[in-house]
Amino acid sequence: MTTTPQTEAGTGAAGTQAVALQLSELVLKTARYDDMAVFYTHVLGHGPFYERTPDPEAPPRPAGMPERAVDVRLGFFRIADAPHSQVFALFGVESLSETESSGPGLHHFQFGVSTLGDLISQHEHMASIGVRPHRAANHGQATSFYYRDPDRNIVEFSCPNFATFEEEVAFMSGPVFAANPSGLELDPDRFAARYRAGDPEGELLRLDNRAVAL
Numbered sequence: 121m122t123t124t125p126q127t128e129a130g131t132g133a134a135g136t137q138a139v140a141l142q143l144s145e146l147v148l149k150t151a152r153y154d155d156m157a158v159f160y161t162h163v164l165g166h167g168p169f170y171e172r173t174p175d176p177e178a179p180p181r182p183a184g185m186p187e188r189a190v191d192v193r194l195g196f197f198r199i200a201d202a203p204h205s206q207v208f209a210l211f212g213v214e215s216l217s218e219t220e221s222s223g224p225g226l227h228h229f230q231f232g233v234s235t236l237g238d239l240i241s242q243h244e245h246m247a248s249i250g251v252r253p254h255r256a257a258n259h260g261q262a263t264s265f266y267y268r269d270p271d272r273n274i275v276e277f278s279c280p281n282f283a284t285f286e287e288e289v290a291f292m293s294g295p296v297f298a299a300n301p302s303g304l305e306l307d308p309d310r311f312a313a314r315y316r317a318g319d320p321e322g323e324l325l326r327l328d329n330r331a332v333a334l
Contacts, residue, residue: 153212
């Protein structure tokens with residue numbers, strides 16, 4: 121795997137320039153709105169700041185038109201306070217059928233946390249409702265715990281292993297990451313227990329730390 125981090129917007133073939141973008145909204149559609157809303161209320165620590173159920177007397181969606189906010193049960197959750205707030209949303213579409221998870225589409229999405237302590241606290245927060253990670257790994261540049269929501273989407277919580285982005289890029293451009301971008305598979309409970317026991321972060325995050333490996 122070759123990693124080429126991009127730090128500047130590129131110029132298109134026609135001489136156009138890409139503008140600086142930020143991921144400001146992520147929307148999942150679901151036939152299990154209530155279950156998903158309960159799950160993400162727990163994940164985020166608060167409920168939606170806006171919910172709406174469509175008017176049953178409203179005219180049907182025009183033929184060929186994709187689902188719009190007016191057509192579905194919806195909830196908007198704030199992720200972070202910012203001039204342009206980051207928003208997570210659910211679109212409840214009762215007519216959805218099961219989809220094959222091995223096919224094209226979303227693989228996973230990530231919520232970032234600032235520190236390893238926050239990652240462990242989120243792990244404990246999820247465990248309080250019986251939700252367990254299906255995978256945990258020290259990728260080298262970051263440490264991540266992965267969960268599945270009620271629709272089986274993969275939700276990643278991740279914290280950086282380095283203090284600066286430049287250090288992350290340097291590691292990802294090196295031979296260790298090139299040889300194994302997945303890093304060390306972790307036993308999440310043992311990893312959390314060693315953190316709570318006071319193991320130094322530098323020791324916990326060694327990629328050869330078999331004491332916390334799966």
